Amino acid sequence: xxxxxxxxxxxxxxxxxxxxxxxxxxxxxxxxxxxxxxxxxxxxxxxxxxxxxxxxxxxxxxxxxxxxxxxxxxxxxxxxxxxxxxxxxxxxxxxxxxxxxxxxxxxxxxxxxxxxxxxxxxxxxxxxxxxxxxxxxxxxxxxxxxxxxxxxxxxxxxxxxxxxxxxxxxxxxxxxxxxxxxxxxxxxxxxxxxxxxxxxxxxxxxxxxxxxxxxxxxxxxxxxxxxxxxxxxxxxxxxxxxxxxxxxxxxxxxxxxxxxxxxxxxxxxxxxxxxxxxxxxxxxxxxxxxxxxxxxxxxxxxxxxxxxxxxxxxxxxxxxxxxxxxxxxxxxxx
Amino acid sequence: xxxxxxxxxxxxxxxxxxxxxxxxxxxxxxxxxxxxxxxxxxxxxxxxxxxxxxxxxxxxxxxxxxxxxxxxxxxxxxxxxxxxxxxxxxxxxxxxxxxxxxxxxxxxxxxxxxxxxxxxxxxxxxxxxxxxxxxxxxxxxxxxxxxxxxxxxxxxxxxxxxxxxxxxxxxxxxxxxxxxxxxxxxxxxxxxxxxxxxxxxxxxxxxxxxxxxxxxxxxxxxxxxxxxxxxxxxxxxxxxxxxxxxxxxxxxxxxxxxxxxxxxxxxxxxxxxxxxxxxxxxxxxxxxxxxxxxxxxxxxxxxxxxxxxxxxxxxxxxxxxxxxxxxxxxxxxxxxxxxxxxxxxxxxxxxxxxxxxxxxxxxxxxxxxxxxxxxxxx
Numbered sequence: 244x245x246x247x248x249x250x251x252x253x254x255x256x257x258x259x260x261x262x263x264x265x266x267x268x269x270x271x272x273x274x275x276x277x278x279x280x281x282x283x284x285x286x287x288x289x290x291x292x293x294x295x296x297x298x299x300x301x302x303x304x305x306x307x308x309x310x311x312x313x314x315x316x317x318x319x320x321x322x323x324x325x326x327x328x329x330x331x332x333x334x335x336x337x338x339x340x341x342x343x344x345x346x347x348x349x350x351x352x353x354x355x356x357x358x359x360x361x362x363x364x365x366x367x368x369x370x371x372x373x374x375x376x377x378x379x380x381x382x383x384x385x386x387x388x389x390x391x392x393x394x395x396x397x398x399x400x401x402x403x404x405x406x407x408x409x410x411x412x413x414x415x416x417x418x419x420x421x422x423x424x425x426x427x428x429x430x431x432x433x434x435x436x437x438x439x440x441x442x443x444x445x446x447x448x449x450x451x452x453x454x455x456x457x458x459x460x461x462x463x464x465x466x467x468x469x470x471x472x473x474x475x476x477x478x479x480x481x482x483x484x485x486x487x488x489x490x491x492x493x494x495x496x497x498x499x500x501x502x503x504x505x506x507x508x509x510x511x512x513x514x515x516x517x518x519x520x521x522x523x524x525x526x527x528x529x530x531x532x533x534x535x536x537x538x539x540x541x542x543x544x545x546x547x548x549x550x551x552x553x554x555x556x557x558x559x560x561x562x563x564x565x566x567x568x569x570x571x572x573x574x575x576x577x
Numbered sequence: 578x579x580x581x582x583x584x585x586x587x588x589x590x591x592x593x594x595x596x597x598x599x600x601x602x603x604x605x606x607x608x609x610x611x612x613x614x615x616x617x618x619x620x621x622x623x624x625x626x627x628x629x630x631x632x633x634x635x636x637x638x639x640x641x642x643x644x645x646x647x648x649x650x651x652x653x654x655x656x657x658x659x660x661x662x663x664x665x666x667x668x669x670x671x672x673x674x675x676x677x678x679x680x681x682x683x684x685x686x687x688x689x690x691x692x693x694x695x696x697x698x699x700x701x702x703x704x705x706x707x708x709x710x711x712x713x714x715x716x717x718x719x720x721x722x723x724x725x726x727x728x729x730x731x732x733x734x735x736x737x738x739x740x741x742x743x744x745x746x747x748x749x750x751x752x753x754x755x756x757x758x759x760x761x762x763x764x765x766x767x768x769x770x771x772x773x774x775x776x777x778x779x780x781x782x783x784x785x786x787x788x789x790x791x792x793x794x795x796x797x798x799x800x801x802x803x804x805x806x807x808x809x810x811x812x813x814x815x816x817x818x819x820x821x822x823x824x825x826x827x828x829x830x831x832x833x834x835x836x837x838x839x840x841x842x843x844x845x846x847x848x849x850x851x852x853x854x855x856x857x858x859x860x861x862x863x864x865x866x867x868x869x870x871x872x873x874x875x876x877x878x879x880x881x882x883x884x885x886x887x888x889x890x891x892x893x894x895x896x897x898x899x900x901x902x903x904x905x906x907x908x909x910x911x912x913x914x915x916x917x918x919x920x921x922x923x924x925x926x927x928x929x930x931x932x933x934x935x936x937x938x939x940x941x942x943x944x945x946x947x948x949x950x951x952x953x954x955x
Contacts, residue, residue: 273741299741305771310730310764317734320719321742325734337760344724345731352708353720355926390927413929443932490932 249432254402255425258288258364260433261406262326266296269324272410274301276311276328276364285330286366286425308338312363316345319359326410332367333376339384346415347390361415362406367395368461368511370423370558372551379548380512382460385417386488386521393489394442395419397463399429401446401486404439412442421461445492447499451481454505454571457496457522459485462509462559469564478568488518496522497529504535505571509559514542536572599808606801606813610845613820614882622820624888630667630819631883632897634876637663637687639901641850643908644686644700648854652912654705657684661849664819664875665751665781667691672777672826673749680719680732680750684781688751689718697911706916726756729765729778736774736833747833749777749826755786757800766841770807775833777826778841781816783848788861804841816844817875820882847873920946 252260266272274289280303283290292301304311308329315325329335342363350358369378385393392414396402402420409416432438440446448463449470456466463484470480483499485492500506506526508519519540526538541559549557613619641660647653659666662684670691673679681688686699693716701710702721709720719735722728732750739746756762757780769776780800784791797803804811814825822844829840847870851858858867883889924931924939931939 305764305767307764307767309761310733310768313727313730313761313764314734314737314768317731317736317748318738319734320713320731321735321738323738323741340724340727340761341730344727348708349720350928351926353713353926354707354709354922356712356714357720358929392928491934493933 249430251428252399252431252433253426253428254396254399254420255286255288257399257403257431257433258406258420259290259292261403261410262289262292263295264433265326265407265410266292266300269410271322271324272300272326273318273323274326274328275304275315276302277304277306277330279303279328284328286422288364288420288425289328308335309341312338312341312346312361315361316341316349316359319361320357324360324362324410326362326364329363329365331373331377332365332379332381335363335365335381338363342385342391342415342417343388347388350414351390358413359415360410360413362409362412362418363415364406364418364420366422366425367419368421368423369548369554370461370511372554373422374551375548378551378554380510380543382419382488382510383512383517385419386518390415391489392416392442392487393419394487395421395460396486397421397424397448397460397484399427399431400439403431403433405442405486408442416442419460423461424464427464440486443487443490443492445486445495446484447481447495448484449480449482451479451503453478453480453503454507454568455481455483455496455499455503456507456509456564457483457485457499457526458509459488461511465559465561466509466564469561469568472561473565473568476565476569480568491522491525493525493529496526500526500530500538501533504533505568506534506538507541507564507567507571508538509541509564511543511558513545514540515545517542536570539567539570541567601805604805604808604810606799606804606811606843610813610815611821611825612815612818613824614818614878619820619882619886622824624886626671626823627820627879627883627888628893630664630671630823631876631879631889632900633667633671633691634663634819634879635897636901636904637667637691638876639905640687640690640696640908643905644703645850645854647700647909647912653700653703655853655855656703657853658848658850659684659687661870661874662781662783662816662846663687664822664879665779665816665844665846668819668822668826669749669751669779672823672830673747674830676717676744676746677830678717678719678732678735678746678748680728680735680748681721682725682728682751682753682756683721683723684753685751686721689716689721692716692718694718696908700912701916704912704916706918707922726752726759726761726765728752729756729761730768732776732778733765733769733772733774733839736769736776737772740775745775745834747775747777747830749779749830751779751781753786754780754782754784754791754794754800755789756780757803758786758794766804766807766809766839769839770809773836773838775836776839777829777833778839779826780841780843781846782843783816783846785848785852785861787852787856788858790861799843801841801843807841809839809841812840812842814842814844816846817873817878819875819879846875849874
């Protein structure tokens with residue numbers, strides 16, 4: 244029996260490995276996007292793929308996102324399994340018509356005869372000092388589009404396992420990569436992907452009894468940090484990493500809230516019309532009699548993403564999360 | 578050496594990275610639309626092909642009339658007619674081999690029918706019982722696309738994928754003059770040329786995008802000229818000359834199949850009917866203009882050619898008419914049956930497996946339907 248060394252790896256490296264393994268396992272898997280070939284992508288996630296599999300399998304396309312996703316639709320129609328890279332969150336917007344009018348609904352409009360197994364990788368979110376149009380949290384737009392799966396990993400192991408699962412899915416998956424976590428490291432054993440929960444299941448990252456922080460993607464480490472800091476206040480916080488926004492794991496989320504009786508939803512995306520509103524409504528509809536306080540939201544402000552020198556005021560941080568936890572009507576217990 | 582000292586030796590030269598690219602001259606369309614009927618070239622046309630085109634055009638005209646009539650009887654929600662454009666519709670279908678793919682726009686139901694798709698299944702989108710009523714893989718016809726030009730990059734991707742797999746499959750994508758203003762038109766042509774994908778783009782320039790004339794759509798010398806900017810040939814053809822459209826498309830398909838890359842074909846035609854049954858064309862064009870095009874009707878042009886050359890007689894004309902009537906009668910009869918609807922289909926095929934949220938909503942609808950049933954019987 245061989246022992247596989249468990250080494251620290253970055254999320255970016257895990258994503259690269261996932262693409263490489265998927266391409267090696269299935270010749271139908273094709274990667275396409277801007278700068279994904281020779282350069283290996285601006286975040287180097289496709290590093291080495293063109294060299295290993297050839298430029299027909301990992302293709303530098305013209306600089307046109309609607310064209311990239313639109314041609315991926317045609318490739319999927321002919322039996323390929325395209326993995327499209329959108330260079331940045333805000334650069335994915337030109338592809339919206341293809342995504343919404345065709346990718347998300349082709350299975351439905353053709354009564355299941357023409358499914359489109361396309362993975363759309365989108366680096367998203369702020370916190371990296373990016374200039375304008377490089378830090379958007381666009382998940383609410385995708386969540387509002389029926390027919391898409393919308394997922395986002397927060398750990399290195401999830402990055403690998405979830406990307407493999409997304410590529411293997413017969414449905415289109417918007418795979419949101421928290422770019423702030425690309426360089427986060429974790430001990431990870433690529434030979435044991437089965438330790439990862441399937442897409443559609445949330446994961447309790449930290450157990451606690453006082454309140455539940457419901458979060459995903461780049462805000463997961465922030466919430467874990469907040470939970471550690473909360474111990475000084477006497478709060479034992481549970482942290483639920485959603486992993487998958489569509490489908491949504493009501494079961495895991497509600498089980499946690501029923502245990503703790505209090506919940507705060509945390510995300511970078513704006514609060515108004517953002518994912519938190521949907522999540523708070525779902526929790527309230529299902530757990531009303533278990534709640535000791537209204538479900539609160541800690542979200543980005545409802546402003547265009549700020550310039551990088553001001554972004555720390557915008558992003559949900561430990562203090563803002565703890566302030567929200569403090570407002571969960573603890574006095575009623577006393 | 579300072580710049581001043583270099584002065585004497587200075588010779589102008591192009592920037593170091595610059596290299597001459599493709600010679601644009603061979604890509605340019607001819608100054609006149611290509612024509613066959615009524616010219617010397619018609620003598621070389623295959624009589625059997627001309628007769629087939631004629632039968633199909635007559636049937637197509639009758640199909641358009643029948644579908645428009647079905648809107649008046651409430652059997653179709655809306656119908657965008659291709660009356661006057663039958664030569665393009667039919668020639669596009671006939672130019673392809675069975676293994677090839679057709680990517681129609683919403684006005685191209687006739688092309689789908691001419692390729693063999695069941696006309697009732699083609700019309701489900703416009704009847705409103707399901708968006709795509711046919712299996713796209715059965716006749717290799719992509720779903721009818723209502724969002725303009727978005728089907729063009731699909732055609733490029735499919736043709737590119739086929740080429741990567743080593744299959745000699747060609748995709749023919751149809752779009753109107755208005756669609757050429759969309760970004761997806763530009764991106765599709767650019768990708769096709771860069772990848773040398775085996776695609777043929779057929780633009781039916783029927784003069785209007787609903788009410789907006791071509792002059793307000795583009796300042797290009799012709800729509801075919803747009804090809805040159807992408808590095809592919811542009812061809813201009815009389816879109817009402819079925820033999821010419823068939824010849825130009827067949828050439829472009831052959832060229833694509835042989836690895837020669839994509840072609841943009843602009844067919845000059847005219848929409849004799851309004852945009853749809855819900856449109857009033859008298860608000861944006863005069864009767865004189867329409868009458869001038871009626872004299873250049875695709876069926877008339879072909880019938881004259883066939884008659885003058887003795888390739889059809891009155892009996893053949895009557896046979897074509899009867900074939901079209903039988904086709905329309907069968908369509909009418911089938912369209913007069915109410916479609917069978919199952920509301921639970923709403924939740925089928927949204928995803929491969931319904932999400933927990935959709936399972937809940939499906940249960941809700943089922944309960945509503947059961948309550949409705951009980952109410953009806955109780």
